[in-house]
Amino acid sequence: MRSVATIALLGGLLFAVPACLIAPDESLLHRDGAGIDSADVTPCTTCDGRADGALDAGDDTGAGDGGDTGVDAGADTDAAGGPDRDKDSIPDSLDNCPDDPNPNQSDIDGDKLGDVCDPDIDGDTLPNGVDPRPTIKDTVYYYNNGADTLDDCERLGGSWSKMGTRVCQGDYSDTWGLKLLPNILSVGDYLVESAFSVSSKDPNVPQDYWPSIGLLFRIDKANGDWDGYDCLLDLDHKRLVIGVVTNNNSDWTELGAGANNSVPSSGPYRMRVTAKGNQLTCEIVGGTKISVAHSGVGSGTAGVVADRVKGCYDYLLVTAAP
């Protein structure tokens, strides 16, 4: 319900004028023809239709009033909406993306940045390029965007270090990287993703190792040891592999693998693991995907593996599984 916004003294009578119920007449409202001043009746600025960028009843059409809602000399700019540099019919002053044509002004997360120019369309803190579902607000358990320090890394054996905004493994040691929040895997179905690139693999790799990078799910045990699952990119065979680590991190068994030469020989690799129900799915985003049944990931954490490989990752995220 609109409030009574305007008190107009016209013809000696006191009128209560409901804002927007009458189309304001500039010649009436600006009796002195010189813009808004004490002699004017307060103009109806909320109902003149200017927000739609089109000229309609109530718009200020005074020849050249300069956009001040008053009638004066000069070229009118506000009635036509003012400048519109992306030519989408929404004047710049009202356009939620003034440099990107978006006549529908869609703004999914309501942050006043239109979707076409919003780096995080759904407002879930994951940038569009990283977000598994850029237009659906995901529950984000963890996101390291590379700007963080290494303080949240539990184990950085080998020579993990920051290189700009990336975290890089600088030698060929068998180690893993970033630790997530405690007990992150107890949240239920989840998705873990990272993006890697490889600079080189160990030329003298032992026969029982493949140079590999990937994601590890660590299941913490009461005695301080851990078991877990890993999703690896086996660089020798250019394939994805899912394995299970057992016996306090001393044995590894392959659970499933994609075909040899089914992934590119050079990165960057955007890798994703989804645990949903009893299925564990490992994929190169937009490419090869393999899935195995698992018996539960339990309570633990996750991290990045680099094994006989020098390389870097750009980010690490954990969200609820879609």
Ligand SMILES: [Ca+2]
């Ligand atoms: Ca626009």
Ligand SMILES: [Ca+2]
């Ligand atoms: Ca927005």
Ligand SMILES: [Ca+2]
């Ligand atoms: Ca997002």
Ligand SMILES: [Ca+2]
């Ligand atoms: Ca999202």
